[in-house]
Amino acid sequence: MPTINYILKDGSTRAVDAPAGLSVMEAAIRANIRGIDAECGGCCSCATCHVYVDEAFLDRLPPADDMEQELLEGVAAERRPTSRLSCQLPMSAELDGIIITVPATQA
Amino acid sequence: MNARAALLIAGASYAGLQLAASARNLGFEGRIVMVGDEALPPYQRPPLSKGLLTGKSTVESLPVKSEAFYSESGIELLLGRRVAALAPERQQVTLDDGSSLEYDWLALTTGARCRPLPVPGAGLAGVLEVRTVDDALRLDAAAGGAHRACIIGGGFIGLEVAAALAGRGLDVTVVEALPRLLARAVTPQMSAFVEDLHRRNGVGFAFGQAVSALHGDNGKVCAVELASGERIDCDLVVVGIGVIPNTGLAEAAGIACANGILTDGLGQTSAPRVLAAGDCAAFPNPYAPDPARPIRLESIQAANDLARAAASLLVGAPQPYASVPWFWSDQYDAKLQMAGLMAADDEVVVRGDPASGRFTVFCLRNGRMAAVHTASRPAEHMLGRKLVAAGASATAAQLADESFDLKSLLA
Numbered sequence: 001m002p003t004i005n006y007i008l009k010d011g012s013t014r015a016v017d018a019p020a021g022l023s024v025m026e027a028a029i030r031a032n033i034r035g036i037d038a039e040c041g042g043c044c045s046c047a048t049c050h051v052y053v054d055e056a057f058l059d060r061l062p063p064a065d066d067m068e069q070e071l072l073e074g075v076a077a078e079r080r081p082t083s084r085l086s087c088q089l090p091m092s093a094e095l096d097g098i099i100i101t102v103p104a105t106q107a
Numbered sequence: 108m109n110a111r112a113a114l115l116i117a118g119a120s121y122a123g124l125q126l127a128a129s130a131r132n133l134g135f136e137g138r139i140v141m142v143g144d145e146a147l148p149p150y151q152r153p154p155l156s157k158g159l160l161t162g163k164s165t166v167e168s169l170p171v172k173s174e175a176f177y178s179e180s181g182i183e184l185l186l187g188r189r190v191a192a193l194a195p196e197r198q199q200v201t202l203d204d205g206s207s208l209e210y211d212w213l214a215l216t217t218g219a220r221c222r223p224l225p226v227p228g229a230g231l232a233g234v235l236e237v238r239t240v241d242d243a244l245r246l247d248a249a250a251g252g253a254h255r256a257c258i259i260g261g262g263f264i265g266l267e268v269a270a271a272l273a274g275r276g277l278d279v280t281v282v283e284a285l286p287r288l289l290a291r292a293v294t295p296q297m298s299a300f301v302e303d304l305h306r307r308n309g310v311g312f313a314f315g316q317a318v319s320a321l322h323g324d325n326g327k328v329c330a331v332e333l334a335s336g337e338r339i340d341c342d343l344v345v346v347g348i349g350v351i352p353n354t355g356l357a358e359a360a361g362i363a364c365a366n367g368i369l370t371d372g373l374g375q376t377s378a379p380r381v382l383a384a385g386d387c388a389a390f391p392n393p394y395a396p397d398p399a400r401p402i403r404l405e406s407i408q409a410a411n412d413l414a415r416a417a418a419s420l421l422v423g424a425p426q427p428y429a430s431v432p433w434f435w436s437d438q439y440d441a442k443l444q445m446a447g448l449m450a451a452d453d454e455v456v457v458r459g460d461p462a463s464g465r466f467t468v469f470c471l472r473n474g475r476m477a478a479v480h481t482a483s484r485p486a487e488h489m490l491g492r493k494l495v496a497a498g499a500s501a502t503a504a505q506l507a508d509e510s511f512d513l514k515s516l517l518a
Contacts, residue, residue: 030173032180039407040153045435045444047489067442067485074489 002096006033009102018091024100025049025086035102036086044068048106049086050075054099058082061089077103111209112183113137114421115200117190117356118216122385122410124149124171126214127182129418137211139182142202144189147240148172153407155243156264157437160250160271166240190217193360195378212380212421215357215368216414219350219386219405224259228321233328234344237264246345250275253343257281257331259318261288263436265347266301270438272343273308280311280339282318282331284348294449294468297480300461304441313339352387352403365389367403372427374417382417385410394432394495396450396472404448406434431495433488440464444488447478447495456506459484467491469506476501476516493517 001017004027008014018027028036028049040046044067053061061084064072068088072079086100114130116123119141127139143149150169158164177184185202192201193213201207221236223229233253235246246268250256256272258265261283273279281288287298302312313333321344322330331339354364363369363377367389374382374390389401390413412430419426433446441464449470459466467487470478475498479491490513494501499516506513 026168029171030175032173032176039411040435045437045442045485067483070484070486071489073486074492 002091002093002098004028004091004095005097005099006031007099007101008033009035009104020090020092022091023087024051024089024091024098027091028086028100033102035106037106038087044071044085044087047071047075047085050077050103050106051084051086052080052082052101052103053084053089054101055082057095057098060094064088075103076105076107110207111138111211112140113211114139114214115208115210115212116141116214116216117193117200118214118218118353118385118387119143119145119149119184119186120152120216120218120385120410121149121171121407122218122388122414123214123216125411125414126216126382126384126418128172128176128180129415130421131180131182133418133422133424135418135421140185140208141182142185142188142190144187145239145241146187148174148177148184148186150240155240156237156267157271159240159243160247160268161274166244169240190356193356193381195360195362195381198380210380212382214374214414214417215376215381215383215387216385216410217353217356217387219352221346222349222351224318224321224346224348226318226320228323228328229346231321231323231328231344232326233342234321234346236346237268238350249343250277253277255280255341256343256345257339257341258345258347259331260347260349261285261312261314262347262349263289263292265345266305266438267436268345268347269305269310270308272345273305273310274439277343279309280313280341281305282313282316282333282339284315284317286315292445292449293443293480294453294455294470296455296457296461296468297443297482300466300482301438301441301443303461304439304464308439313337350386350405352389354387357381357383357387365401367401369401370413372413372416372429373420373425374413374428375420382420384413384417388413390428392432392448393429394477395448396477404432406432408433431492433492440483442481442483442485444481444485444491445478446480446488446491447476449478449480453477454503456503458487458506458509469501471501471503471506474500474502487513490514490517
């Protein structure tokens with residue numbers, strides 16, 4: 001099963017196994033990763049599942065669509081070139097080992 | 108079970124969960140017990156009227172938190188149980204199995220129930236509502252064998268169900284008592300857009316019509332009769348005419364209620380050490396047209412934010428509710444997002460062409476931003492929340508001009 005490495009706000013890392021198809025947001029919620037709120041439940045409406053994706057994995061992800069791009073403009077923490085909404089990132093074997101950094105705030 | 112909880116939460120959905128989670132995050136150390144009358148731990152409700160009916164979501168994907176969350180956070184879930192009675196003077200509740208629990212703090216997050224359709228035939232087979240996962244699964248199963256659905260109520264739930272069923276190939280008619288859709292929540296411009304969106308997807312409408320009876324054939328619904336006498340043949344009826352707050356427990360305990368359990372901005376009810384939040388709570392909202400009058404907001408945002416405020420009280424660092432109300436609805440490929448609370452006499456300005464499917468409606472009150480409703484313009488929604496929070500001043504000419512930079516209004 002692919003693994004996601006979440007870097008938390010305190011700098012520690014948690015490795016979480018995530019079956020293919022589960023989103024990076026859903027995997028975080030199930031594993032009780034703090035700092036990914038996902039208030040809308042993953043329907044790309046609220047921008048509270050914002051994360052930074054390690055550059056090495058960026059081009060393996062589906063590109064952000066218009067809705068996601070627009071919502072990223074409204075994220076609470078700093079928007080960076082590596083910013084994504086984790087509800088829009090389905091896991092796959094190709095993403096095994098992906099490094100996801102939780103931002104300072106979601107609200 | 109041990110008979111005392113530092114925080115006892117009656118009702119296990121968004122408000123109850125957020126209160127428990129926020130209390131822990133803020134350092135609340137006492138025992139937390141959350142009692143819920145459904146079998147599932149707190150789960151996402153938006154998919155019930157959308158993804159669960161279209162196959163995009165599954166029951167397995169619904170829980171808001173993992174089991175690990177509850178064990179790691181020290182939040183005890185008591186599911187399949189209901190608080191049956193409350194004695195605030197003894198700080199004690201009785202559960203429906205007869206056992207009793209004492210509390211230091213009690214939170215009533217009992218939610219709401221669907222308003223029943225008050226006409227003959229409402230109890231026929233094939234007449235359904237959508238509030239719980241069981242309701243949604245029943246509807247999903249019924250839709251599988253149905254051909255013609257009649258949705259009673261042109262609110263968000265009714266319209267989301269209409270979109271899902273139309274997408275499954277059913278012939279769908281929506282009956283709405285008022286002259287337009289979503290009349291309490293959005294302006295006529297947005298109502299017209301939503302109506303057109305549904306019509307383009309094959310949904311029919313009957314406006315300004317009350318339902319007078321449902322007719323059955325061998326105990327199963329076969330037609331909806333309108334006050335005009337018109338009959339709509341159907342083999343499935345979904346009733347979405349609003350909800351009634353679950354205030355019975357509070358009322359029986361002598362706690363002040365008026366279309367909801369009355370609270371302040373910290374979720375405090377009229378009884379000491381009893382809090383309330385979520386769909387069951389009515390509280391003065393700083394963004395409402397009348398900020399002094401308690402209102403109920405049936406939204407995840409309101410549930411979460413009043414619960415957060417209540418949690419802050421528990422740890423002695425009270426931060427009253429101050430959030431801009433917002434909610435959303437997905438119908439077909441349109442993303443509707445609403446920030447702020449509109450009033451009927453707001454000045455309304457449209458930005459963008461509704462025919463394009465992407466536009467924004469601004470509601471100005473005394474020249475200041477009161478509400479922003481967007482159709483598939485999420486960036487303007489996010490900005491809209493900030494504009495409403497700031498009470499930004501704007502003119503109709505600025506807002507209607509697509510070349511005008513809305514962000515400059517925040518400066």
